[in-house]
Amino acid sequence: MTAAEILSPLSAPLTTRAPSLETAGMTKEFGTFTALDGVSIKVSSGSFHALLGENGAGKSTLVKCIMGFYTPTRGSVLLDGREVKVETPRHARDLGIGMVYQHFTLVPCLTAAENLVISRADAPRVFDWKSEKSKLEDFMDRMPFRVRLDMPVSSLSAGEKQKLEILKLLYLEQRFLILDEPTSVLTPGEADEVLGLLGEMAQRGEVTVLMISHKFREVKAFCDSFSVLRRGQLTGSGDAQEATVAEMSRMMIGDTEIRARAERLKHNEKPTVLEIAGLTAVDEEGLAAVDRVNLKVKAGEIVGVAGVSGNGQSALVEVLAGQRQIQDGAIFIHGKDFEPKRSDFDRFKVFGLPEEPLKNATVPRMSVAENIAFRSYDKPPMASLGWWFSPGPMRAKAKELIERYRVKTTSPDSPIEALSGGNVQRAVLARELSGDVDVLIVANPCFGLDFASVAEIRSQIMEQRNKGAAVLLVSEDLDEILELSDRVAVMSGGTISYVAPIEKTDRNTIGAHMAGH
Structure with missing residues (x-):
């Protein structure tokens, strides 16, 4: 050429x-x-x-x-x-x-019209807004969808912001x-x-x-x-x-082996294990992040919490994990008061897989074996006399769980930050699911993972449900909610706005409630 x-x-x-x-x-x-x-x-x-x-x-x-x-x-x-x-x-x-x-590239404090005009390479220093707005209205009339030009971007919904991002490209030809x-x-x-x-x-x-x-x-x-x-x-x-x-x-x-998903076992009517009653928590600005949330999860049931990002789901998980203070309301397990602290997690057999586990559920520079031992390092056989720690049993237990949960690592002594995202998830699951589980709380468990890891983790979640655990699944992946859940709850504006058995709802109905309708 x-x-x-x-x-x-x-x-x-x-x-x-x-x-x-x-x-x-x-x-x-x-x-x-x-x-x-x-x-x-x-x-x-x-x-x-x-x-x-x-x-x-x-x-x-x-x-x-x-x-x-x-x-x-x-x-x-x-x-x-x-x-x-x-x-x-x-x-x-x-x-x-x-x-x-x-991620959005818009300027939140400017209006939609201002965001469009300043994106031009030939944007003048001083705008003739009467002329510009007339041209923008003509442009909008030719477009397949519209946004409110006079509204600050910060006040637009996520859907309107995404439309504006696309309109900006079309505006720039x-x-x-x-x-x-x-x-x-x-x-x-x-x-x-x-x-x-x-x-x-x-x-x-x-x-x-x-x-x-x-x-x-x-x-x-x-x-x-x-x-x-x-x-x-x-x-x-x-x-x-x-x-x-x-x-x-x-x-x-390719030829990667994909684990078949565990079948959903039918259960007779089971008792409520986890009950969230009027739970309220605030954000860093003192506004309600979790607003009087009420929800029950039965034994042998997966309740999926769906919602558009930023509607309180992450804050709810943080409250349940003890990472955000409860302002009002209560958490009950088997009808008894539960406080999100280590002693109650052990007492009530509450386990979890938080979002971004490398960041939220591990110490990255510590070894795989040490991270797997976090729930049991002060119990026999790893500890004796209440304080004497034995590294041999810790390493032996880690090797057993690494093999059982198919964690790919060069050694139990490798730092957990050296593992792939899927293998970090598997290592945390090995720690959290290796004993008896009454309550399992998971948040976006498969985000960013490969197919094999997704299949493995979803099977592990279903197996815990089949064994009788009450599972609260918080996920922004609606397909994951629909695949795993027995009931779905929609979180909007910090509160639960809709709850339905999965067989009595559908994607469009759930989506309408996610949008606040």
């Missing part, structure tokens, strides 16, 4: 139609580590293309090369069949390539849209609305969409094609409507 055929971003003409985009032999090396190895994908004009792969597969590295955050070691980007040099994110924008990130897990902050209804409208725009040839996602339901519902990365290499691609979920999963995980 001659130099004249390689377009510079600033000389490339902006297109008003949906472009195609290809990566050709895209390779990115970080020292001796190869994050991308000769990846070639093609996203056709006007298509809605899914980019699939587990954490660490290379998805983020690939889109960062496309967006100009990284300079590839080898390989190229082709836009409408012509090679382009994307040296910076601004160059990508000049070419009509835009990205919606997992970006026609190739990269969406990074775009529905993680949306209710099911909002997710379906946004993806459906973008799908319609793609069908009309107005935009091309490349979506990073781990939700097969959305891929099957909205995407027409897909590509799969594993360990930095392209392992498959095809028609998203013709390929089965099992086929796409196999491309993602």
Whole structure:
């Protein structure tokens, strides 16, 4: 290819139609580590293309090369069949390539209109707001969805903020849209609305969409094609409507053995084990983070707590774990007062798997064996005479649990921070589930994990339920809630707004309550 055929971003003409985009032999090396190895994908004009792969597969590295955050070691980007040099994110924008990130990039104190106008490269120092607002209204009239232009971004819902992020790209005339897990902050209804409208725009040839996602339901519902990365290499691609979920999963995980999920055993009516009564706690500003929450969990039951992030779920888990002070209300186990402290955790057989266990449930620099011993280091056979600690029994117990729970570690003496996320989860589960469990509290247990770890952990949770444990599952993954729960409770505005048996509700009803309707 001659130099004249390689377009510079600033000389490339902006297109008003949906472009195609290809990566050709895209390779990115970080020292001796190869994050991308000769990846070639093609996203056709006007298509809605899914980019699939587990954490660490290379998805983020690939889109960062496309967006100009990284300079590839080898390989190229082709836009409408012509090679382009994307040296910076601004160059990508000049070419009509835009990205919606997992976290919002809006200025909260400014209005939606102000956020749109200041995003322009040619934004003036002094705005003629009468003229700008008229142009923005004309722009909104041409868009498939709207947001309130005069409202501060801080007052918009998560769904409205996500819509505004997408509208910002369209306002900047970006026609190739990269969406990074775009529905993680949306209710099911909002997710379906946004993806459906973008799908319609793609069908009309107005935009091309490349979506990073781990939700097969959305891929099957909205995407027409897909590509799969594993360990930095392209392992498959095809028609998203013709390929089965099992086929796409196999491309993602290869020959990794996946544990079959434990079957849900039927129980006769069981007594209430965990009761949360009028529980109230405040946040750092003194406002109610948990607001008079009432909930009961029976033996042999999983109650899933669903909700959009930031509605009090994390605060509820912190209260139950003793990490946030109770302002009012009470917790009962088997009808008796429970205080979230170590003695009561032991007495009532309460165990848990908090969110981000490496941060919240381990001491990273201590060994795997030491972390596994946290619940039993002061009990026989690890301790005698109430104070004499014996490292031999601790290490022997750790080796047994490492094997039973299939924790992949070079040694029980390795620091737990050296383990992968999935193996940290397994090590914490080994510690928490190795004895009798009456109450199990888990929060987002599978976030960011590989397929094999997800299957293993969900099976462990179901097995505890089958053994008679009362399980409180707090998760922002509605698919996980629907798969595991016997009953679902929706948390909105710091309180429980809806409770129903899983067989008497559905995704749309749950989503409506998550949105506060």
